[in-house]
Amino acid sequence: MMRLVKNGLMFGNLIEVVSPALVTRYNRALDHLIGKQTKLTEFHIDICGYSPEIGDELGDDLYLNPNGCNQQFILLTIDQKTAPLLMTKFSTSRSILRDYIEENEDELFALTAREAVTGELMNSVFEVSSLKDLFQINRVEIEADTIGAHVEEAKILQGHMDTFISKEDAWWDDVLIAEMIELAKRTGNITRNPVKLETKIYTQGNFYTNHFGGVYIFRDVDNPTIIARDPKMKFPELSLPNVLTFDDRDQIAEFLNRENLAERIVSVQNHEVSSIIKQKIDFIVISTAANAGDKIGDLSRQQIRQIERKYADQMPAEYHGLMKVWRWASMGGSLPKLTPKDPAFFYTLRACQHHDRDLVNMLLSEL
Numbered sequence: 353m354m355r356l357v358k359n360g361l362m363f364g365n366l367i368e369v370v371s372p373a374l375v376t377r378y379n380r381a382l383d384h385l386i387g388k389q390t391k392l393t394e395f396h397i398d399i400c401g402y403s404p405e406i407g408d409e410l411g412d413d414l415y416l417n418p419n420g421c422n423q424q425f426i427l428l429t430i431d432q433k434t435a436p437l438l439m440t441k442f443s444t445s446r447s448i449l450r451d452y453i454e455e456n457e458d459e460l461f462a463l464t465a466r467e468a469v470t471g472e473l474m475n476s477v478f479e480v481s482s483l484k485d486l487f488q489i490n491r492v493e494i495e496a497d498t499i500g501a502h503v504e505e506a507k508i509l510q511g512h513m514d515t516f517i518s519k520e521d522a523w524w525d526d527v528l529i530a531e532m533i534e535l536a537k538r539t540g541n542i543t544r545n546p547v548k549l550e551t552k553i554y555t556q557g558n559f560y561t562n563h564f565g566g567v568y569i570f571r572d573v574d575n576p577t578i579i580a581r582d583p584k585m586k587f588p589e590l591s592l593p594n595v596l597t598f599d600d601r602d603q604i605a606e607f608l609n610r611e612n613l614a615e616r617i618v619s620v621q622n623h624e625v626s627s628i629i630k631q632k633i634d635f636i637v638i639s640t641a642a643n644a645g646d647k648i649g650d651l652s653r654q655q656i657r658q659i660e661r662k663y664a665d666q667m668p669a670e671y672h673g674l675m676k677v678w679r680w681a682s683m684g685g686s687l688p689k690l691t692p693k694d695p696a697f698f699y700t701l702r703a704c705q706h707h708d709r710d711l712v713n714m715l716l717s718e719l
């Protein structure tokens with residue numbers, strides 16, 4: 353696995369940890385959070401500090417995400433903001449953590465220069481045993497500090513400083529002055545270099561969770577709707593009228609259209625826009641050839657056409673539906689009327705420009 357990760361063939365864009373100092377800091381943070389340490393001298397981490405190598409070593413891929421509900425994190429560097437989030441249980445976790453790092457970038461840069469910063473994305477529940485629990489998660493709160501509690505001690509020091517300035521005869525308070533001196537030894541000069549991380553609260557609106565086989569929850573819409581990936585999944589405990597599964601393609605298409613969440617990729621005949629459809633067709637062609645055992649390398653347009661002819665009778669239904677759309681968009685003719693039951697239907701859609709664009713595109717790609 354190490355070779356795959358190093359060569360970018362597995363878990364791409366992770367942050368490499370090879371410095372003995374950073375490994376030591378990570379171990380202190382890991383011991384602080386879960387009471388364990390790694391024996392590895394080099395590994396990779398994602399945006400929350402999770403390492404697939406350490407997960408393999410500990411035999412626990414959720415060692416920073418107990419019960420798959422409250423994501424803990426270890427920040428060694430602010431560069432982690434560009435990394436992906438592995439083993440995620442909620443689709444909003446990465447964006448929340450990335451926003452938090454960006455909003456506190458200066459403070460985190462100063463803190464991680466000397467120690468790892470640890471924290472937690474705290475939901476209002478500690479375990480998800482039923483779908484009702486997911487509806488209790490309305491917001492996510494982030495609290496963070498270094499292992500040495502620099503942020504907390506800086507708050508105490510600031511309070512002492514305020515008292516020292518405002519209290520009459522504070523110059524004679526030897527205990528107060530002694531405490532200030534001791535705290536300043538650990539926090540540094542907080543007047544020049546403020547050590548402050550505000551507790552941040554983020555709303556949890558529409559999201560995806562891989563609990564219960566994978567569920568899309570749309571609450572911030574006119575008609576709240578749940579879409580389960582597993583067609584066999586039933587949620588009798590819910591009173592919502594719109595509880596759908598991936599088998600309910602007609603109802604899902606109607607929901608996406610009614611809430612203005614998705615639109616057609618090609619709505620008018622346009623050669624440039626039709627190239628998006630053509631790219632989807634190319635992916636299907638190459639996938640068909642690869643599954644048939646062909647060795648796929650760098651392919652020219654001519655070679656892709658040759659593959660299309662070679663496997664013309666083996667192309668899936670999605671290919672034929674998309675070809676109808678592409679011919680109409682680039683060559684004219686009548687607009688093909690694909691229904692949601694057509695395997696190619698959701699290939700022809702994309703999310704509208706809104707806050708939940710990535711979530712809707714994820715749903716469309718699965719469909």
